[in-house]
Amino acid sequence: MAEGDESGEHGPAWLVEQRYRAVLEVLDGSPVSEVAVRYGVSRQAIYTWKAKYEAEGLEGLREKxxxxxxxxxxxxxxxxxxxxxxxxxxxxxxxxxxAYEIAKAGSAGAPSRATVHRVLERNGLIRHQKQQHRRKYKRWQRETPMHLWQMDLVGGIYLADGRECKMLTGIDDHSRFVVISTVLAVPSGRAVADGFVRAMRTYGVPAEVLTDNGKQFTGRFTKPRPAEVLFERVCRENGVTAKLIKPYSPTTTGKIERWHQTLRRELLDVSGPFADLPAAQAAVDAWVHTYNTARPHQALDMATPASRFRPNPQPEPTIVASPAPAEEPVVAAGPPGPPTLLVPTSAPAVEFETVVAATGHVGVLPRVQRVKLSKDYAGRRARVWADEHTVHITIDGELVRSAASCLDAGNLRELSMRGAVPAGPPPAAPAAARAGRLEPGTVIEVDRNIDQSGIASLGKVPVTIGYELASRRVTLRLDGHLLHVVHDGVLAKTLPAPIDADQRAGLRGARIVTGELPPSATGAIHVERKVPTDGVIMVARQRLRVGRTYAGEIVTVHVEDTYFRITLNGADLSLHPRKEQHPVTRFRAKIHAPKL
Structure with missing residues (x-):
């Protein structure tokens, strides 16, 4: 390839030159067959190049x-x-x-699982993992509910005073319905037997129960000789066949073990220490109720466990090991509300001038981040624009390099102390209006201010973004038939594109984008509230009692699907079950100015 040739969206420049020479030879009188042989193409290709050259000139010889x-x-x-x-x-x-939820919502043209997977992969919402070739197991399942219960004990439930509690768990083998979820301060044999009897009072007596070889479930390994424990006695006197797994074979009770993994990931890992034992039990009960009645299970062909479970018509056990507990309140599972967003805050951006080193590096904060440029820029003055998400390097007003930022809020304050000034808007890429006609697939970005009603304007078309981003400045990324909303370097929302591709080049402030889509916001929703004198705050139309002791403090409320967790300066204060699924509409605490 000759020096200076470039490769772009329309193919390399030498390809246009090759076609142009072939056309010139034909126009000079050379036979088309000989020209086709010399250039290694068919005669039809030569005729096509000739016709395009006569109609459009050199532009007609480029790849379309x-x-x-x-x-x-x-x-x-x-x-x-x-x-x-x-x-x-x-x-x-x-x-x-x-795919199941979209079909359940009644959307027209519900996609298949494979189609949804491609959509998530195309929009950067799937993190690829290395394939693990696991050992294959033989699956088994009872034919009817109440035939077999799998039971176990699981730990990892921590209280605010530092204690770790265990939970007695039980699941119906056929329906995956959770029949036992009792938090125990002390996992004694009496407590396990009492929890089992309470479950039988509620749902009936199962035919069989499968457990591991823990000392609460069996006395076969009791020293100096085997003995019958209380759990085995309850099973014997109620006609329940107690089955034990082979030692060191936890896969036999794989259904209850897999449910423990779901419990840890979705509740225990994100909830933190509970205020006390009743608070832990209330949070577990609310989550289990949602799991049984509202959450579809893939092993059941996306049916809920409650739809497959049928209690025993004779729920009363013949032998009562402990008094019947008081009736526990049932948390109503309301209809799921619209998805709410976490809008993270960011430290203000800064900018400053520096000199490119002889190696071509620009030291943003040398011990934290350096950006590599070409050595051709060595000795030239560069202007650095930096925040917690992005670093832009401009030289003589031209954007040279953009890189992901390694800085945090403390690093930005250090740069300010070294002479950096508050930054203006980030440097813009070449405007789309100067790029001429946009090719298919070109991605366009514009910056817009969202009004108090959550609406932005694209040309003369109003676009409803959402009140959660009201009065904020966002970046709207038009990619094909989708509109991505980016705020503070985080992908906040995806909507259908409101305007056609041929109208995007003329948008005010439009620029061509070649980078990747930023990551989406994950995790629980965090809102702030100032505790009033009565110690009660409001979140999502629900009253949460914090206590008068914290009056005047600004607390953080972590909003999950089934509960609210309140913290102050990183310390947990209380945990409250979420009774309704109303969306969060206010994220900041209202702080009134003092009266003069």
């Missing part, structure tokens, strides 16, 4: 996009945006669960 103008079978933009929103609101949902 072969993308189809229409795609009748393409997934509707509304459905694709809904799939992306479901994934961001529920990061643990897979393609199968999202």
């Amino acid at each position: 996009s072969r993308r189809p103008r229409t795609s009748p079978t393409r997934l509707p933009a509304e459905v694709e945006a809904l799939a992306c929103e479901m994934r961001r609101a529920n990061p643990r949902w897979g393609a199968r669960r999202i």
